[in-house]
Amino acid sequence: MNYPKSFLDLVECFKRLPGIGGKSAERLAYYVLSMDKEYVQEFAHTLMNFQDNIHYCKKxxxxxxxxxxxxxxxxxxxxxxxxxxxxxxxxxxxxxxxEYHGLYHVLHGTISMIDGTTVDDLNISSLFERLDGVKEVILATNPTREGETTALFLAKLLAKRNIETSRIANGLPIGSNIDYADELTLLKSLEGRKKI
Amino acid sequence: MNYPKSFLDLVECFKRLPGIGGKSAERLAYYVLSMDKEYVQEFAHTLMNFQDNIHYCKKxxxxxxxxxxxxxxxxxxxxxxxxxxxxxxxxxxxxxxxEYHGLYHVLHGTISMIDGTTVDDLNISSLFERLDGVKEVILATNPTREGETTALFLAKLLAKRNIETSRIANGLPIGSNIDYADELTLLKSLEGRKKI
Structure with missing residues (x-):
């Protein structure tokens, strides 16, 4: 015997979300069944209007x-x-x-060979349209392979425009233990040492 | 600065589900933002009609x-x-x-002092209304404290109606290791031994 169709439909919807497998999706569907109707309706409406209400800033x-x-x-x-x-x-x-009081620019991803994300998929061209009057660009992509690649790519382009470009520092996180730090973090931490 | 209201609303809805905390709810909301609009609408509609479509069998x-x-x-x-x-x-x-070809009866819970669930909260009275022509009732509640309490309670009531009542067996699960079994399971397994 199978679950009723509506039940399977909801399980399928939950399964599309990241980190939710078959068993969790079933558990969530059972839970929704037992929830106050008011809450479920609120959830449905929020979801329905969500993408229409949330926009990406044009700047x-x-x-x-x-x-x-x-x-x-x-x-x-x-x-x-x-x-x-x-x-x-x-x-x-x-x-x-x-502590930061300047503006932001959100790329919505990184250049990634594995995911097949290229420069054209990112929100990069609009960055170069808003550089008038800008003195410094801080590259705060993640310290991962993709993040570094993207930062280097942007740094090269920005150098041509004569804009001061900086990259956020790498090193040991506060409260961490040198003993447990990986070699690369420790190396960056040494390279970036400052006089006290 | 705060998240936009619609974003916070969806995060709040996800947080009401079991096993989803603040961080996971945020991550899910971000994911929904990036999903195909068609899928999100389907999710919303499924959710909206879910409780109306799913009923509990009247029997x-x-x-x-x-x-x-x-x-x-x-x-x-x-x-x-x-x-x-x-x-x-x-x-x-x-x-x-x-292997089982009989009927079922779903209690929707167990008698539980901790949760404050009493006999009146369970789907018990309707069980006693459908006992005509029934020869055996198999009590297949979970082998937990609450499940056992509920099974004992039902067994007493059923004894008065002269209906054969049985309880599913406890013992070692197939593929398990005696070494790792807890004492109670091993005891039940010994008590329930059969001639071969």
Missing amino acids: CGHICEGDYCEICQDETRDQSVICVVESPKDVFAMEKVR | CGHICEGDYCEICQDETRDQSVICVVESPKDVFAMEKVR
Whole structure:
């Protein structure tokens, strides 16, 4: 005997999400069955309007509900610095530091041979359209192979435009243990040493 | 800066599901943002109609799309045996064995002091309304404290009705190792030994 069709449909929908396999999807569907109807309807409506409500900022590519994001609209922010990140998540992470007051540019990915993502798939061309008056570009892609490749690629292009370009530092994370650090992190940490 | 409201709304909806915390919910919301619009709409619609489409069988309490489930509607099944289980999941598990051809009765829970579930919260009264012509009731609640309590409770009530009542066997699972078995399982396995 099989599950009822509607049940299987919902299981199938849950299975499309990352990190949710067959068993978890079934468990979630059972849970939805037992939830307050009001909550399930709220979930369905939120989901239905989600993609229509969330846009990418026309200037920087960050997520927002209008045409431009909060940060691009904020004139008190330093308009002469742009921090380039891979995804909107990284913007929120940087903002938590409360020390950076410039603008952002979200690439929505990295150059990756494995995933087949090329420069044309990324939000790069619009970066070069907004460089007037910009003094510094901080490349804050992840310290992974793809992130480094993307940062190097951008650094080369930016050098031609005579814009100061910097890369965020690598080294030991605060609270970590030298004993457990991998060789590459330790090497970067040595290379980047500062006088005290 | 905060996430856009629609984004937070969806994160909140995902967080209500079991096993999904704040970080996972954010990750799922980001993923939904990047999904094909068609899939997201399908998800929303499935969710919206889910609880209206899935009913509990009026006879046994199993999930189904009509008034009665496939099993209760199947007249070729042995109408003289009822297997009592905790949840619809257990019916699917039992059906996979392909050896049981009787009917089921789904309790939708167990008697539990901790959760505050009493007899009145379970689908028990309807079991006693369908006992005419029934020769055997198999109590297949889980071998946990709550499952055993519920089975004992039902066994007492069924004894008064002069119906043969049996409890599924406890013992070592096939493919397991005596070395790793807990004492209680091993004890049950000894107690339930059979002549070969």
